[in-house]
Amino acid sequence: MAVLQTETPSWKTDDLVLFEEEIAKFFTRELAPHVEDWRDKGCVDRWAWNKAGEAGLLCMSMPEEYGGAGGHFGHEQVFIEQQCMAGVEGFGAALHNCIVAPYILHYGTEEQKKRWLPRMASGELVGAIAMSEPGTGSDLQAVRTTALKDGNQYVLNGQKTFITNGQTANLIIVVCKTDPKEGAKGVSLMIVETDEVEGFERGRNLKKLGNKAQDTSELFFTDVKIPTENLLGTEEGQGFFQLMEQLPQERHQIAVQGMAGIERAIQLTIDYTKEREAFGRPVMSFQNTQFKLAECKAKATMARVFVDYCTGQLIEGKLDAVTASMSKMLISDLENEIIDECLQLFGGYGYMDEYPISRMYADARVQRIYGGTNEIMKLLIARSL
Ligand SMILES: Cc1cc2nc3c(=O)[nH]c(=O)nc-3n(C[C@H](O)[C@H](O)[C@H](O)COP(=O)(O)OP(=O)(O)OC[C@H]3O[C@@H](n4cnc5c(N)ncnc54)[C@H](O)[C@@H]3O)c2cc1C
Numbered sequence: 001m002a003v004l005q006t007e008t009p010s011w012k013t014d015d016l017v018l019f020e021e022e023i024a025k026f027f028t029r030e031l032a033p034h035v036e037d038w039r040d041k042g043c044v045d046r047w048a049w050n051k052a053g054e055a056g057l058l059c060m061s062m063p064e065e066y067g068g069a070g071g072h073f074g075h076e077q078v079f080i081e082q083q084c085m086a087g088v089e090g091f092g093a094a095l096h097n098c099i100v101a102p103y104i105l106h107y108g109t110e111e112q113k114k115r116w117l118p119r120m121a122s123g124e125l126v127g128a129i130a131m132s133e134p135g136t137g138s139d140l141q142a143v144r145t146t147a148l149k150d151g152n153q154y155v156l157n158g159q160k161t162f163i164t165n166g167q168t169a170n171l172i173i174v175v176c177k178t179d180p181k182e183g184a185k186g187v188s189l190m191i192v193e194t195d196e197v198e199g200f201e202r203g204r205n206l207k208k209l210g211n212k213a214q215d216t217s218e219l220f221f222t223d224v225k226i227p228t229e230n231l232l233g234t235e236e237g238q239g240f241f242q243l244m245e246q247l248p249q250e251r252h253q254i255a256v257q258g259m260a261g262i263e264r265a266i267q268l269t270i271d272y273t274k275e276r277e278a279f280g281r282p283v284m285s286f287q288n289t290q291f292k293l294a295e296c297k298a299k300a301t302m303a304r305v306f307v308d309y310c311t312g313q314l315i316e317g318k319l320d321a322v323t324a325s326m327s328k329m330l331i332s333d334l335e336n337e338i339i340d341e342c343l344q345l346f347g348g349y350g351y352m353d354e355y356p357i358s359r360m361y362a363d364a365r366v367q368r369i370y371g372g373t374n375e376i377m378k379l380l381i382a383r384s385l
Contacts, residue, residue, distance in 0.1 A: 090213025
């Protein structure tokens, strides 16, 4: 991107650069005009998912045989970056594409992949993952939702909260205990197709500090009967290990979102401070503005090199959990720092909701919390010392 002076990473092929332009057009033309409406409703319209599916932009990193585009994480990264640059808040496709679909691809049986992935790629199914509960977030081994076997079905009971896409999703990966006496070894991942079950209820669409167009919900499961074929994989008790294995990608995609926010914030601030005058001269002409933006650009350039390095590692299957934790922690912290500095340079306008920098400030805060808090990232990194 123009604001930084880094080389195009080797994974970003010419084809992908061309594709980036198409994705940018899709977000700018098709979705961006509806963001205000979605912010008012607290939820992105369902048609947006179908539209993205029709445009071939869902599950791009899934193999073609399962309805995807046969791409890799680089395709998802470009998608996330262009969504951010177009200011399309709230559309939870990164979670659908980079978190939910990969669980099915990596752990699903052939039958499960064929059953769910093509419908996720078309937008017929919208994905969510329900780990957090009112009583536990960071400590996933302590989940209390249970799925107990009864003949050829499981009976699911429990409550989840803070679930992204929770009002829209009709395919939810539920983290639950198939053996409540066990800790990690008792955890399994159950796929719930919400259109096909009874006893599932969506609770409140939670009011939040930021991400106003994103639905974040409570979910309730009361004696929900799930066929045994909906256990992800073939064996009970694998859920915790499946979660751990997928963490590098989940954490790194949060860093990618953060990086896009950093670059957009700097670009918006350069444009604004060149335009805005104080004391008869552009705000950019003050040395403080130049120094602040110089610092932001230098830090962002360093961060971009690290993010693209991690993406390259991820595509090659080499991104380890510790490095991914560093990526999530460092980039989300930096995102908050840089957006704060940028907002200051907008003066009072930076505090006004109609200015994107104000929304970005509020939206960025959660990046240090979800996907494992930054304190949990430090624990994981510390274990490697
Ligand atoms: C907008 C939003 C969207 C979300 N989307 C989803 C989703 O789609 N699916 C989902 O399952 N969850 C989701 N979450 C939940 C999110 O992942 C959790 O909020 C997060 O993991 C923290 O859990 P908690 O809120 O229970 O905090 P707690 O675990 O109660 O932590 C409270 C504080 O204690 C600290 N802490 C906890 N343990 C330790 C420790 N061992 N050492 C040091 N400090 C510690 C934490 O860092 C934090 O500062 C979302 C949350 C938000 C806000």
